[in-house]
Amino acid sequence: MELKILDIKGNYTNKKIEFNDKIFFKKSYNHSIYLEIKRYLSAQRQGTHKSKERGELSGSTRKLHRQKGTGGSRKGDIKNPIFRGGGRVFGPKPRKYLTKLNKRTKNIVRKFIIEQKLIQNKVLIIENFQLNVPKTKFILNLLKFLKLKNKKSLMIIGEINKNLYLSSRNLKNFKLLNINELDCFSLINFPYIIFSENSIKKIYKFLSI
Structure with missing residues (x-):
């Protein structure tokens, strides 16, 4: 050619x-x-994605209600992942995507x-x-x-x-x-x-x- x-x-x-x-x-x-x-x-x-888990949030650690006798489920504090604004379970963390x-x-x-x-x-x-x-x-x-x-x-x-x-x-x-x-x-x-x-x-x- x-x-x-x-x-x-x-x-x-x-x-x-x-x-x-x-x-x-x-x-x-x-x-x-x-x-x-x-x-x-x-x-x-970039790999800079990050969400906060329960232990990384700032907020009250007061137990919302007693453990037994309320008829509701156990909830712990307000940072529980089941609440809006609570921590993320197994959320993304910064990482490199290089192969x-x-x-x-x-x-x-x-x-x-x-x-x-x-x-x-x-x-x-x-x-x-x-x-x-x-x-x-x-x-x-x-x-x-x-x-x-x-x-x-x-x-x-x-x-x-x-x-x-x-x-x-x-x-x-x-x-x-x-x-x-x-x-x-x-x-x-x-x-x-x-x-x-x-x-x-x-x-x-x-x-x-």
Whole structure:
């Protein structure tokens, strides 16, 4: 498979990137994708939920009525869970939702998703460029030239670029990631992927499993 590199005006250049067909998988990894997406979404949870149990509430500890002889059930104090405003029985406590997934499995999932995008012709490669000042209009024009305006697009760059980040953070259907931040959820959530020329060389570490 061969992809030509585009310039920032959306025109083809003389440069190209070749992908050896031997690196592609011959089977599906849908279950691995499920595990990775589940791990990613779980990691986004704050886990700060908390409800007070009976012993954590402030209030009177006076026994509401005597134990026997009233015809009613035993109730204890006002903090009893059976009352409105009482303590919660086995309520949620702060916890972490992190789950572990092997690094190799994560790389396999990234590779599989990128391969599917390649097969669907939803991967573009643009030559390296510099942005000296933050300018959102530059990103809008770039997407227009690439015919991706109003389409959900993910751009992967090889090096951190603060001006590029500031230029793109206010766009609705666009996300910018450094190659080291690449996650499977973003790869799935954005139909189109734009690789910079310097990032595509680093992406081979995912494609050489």
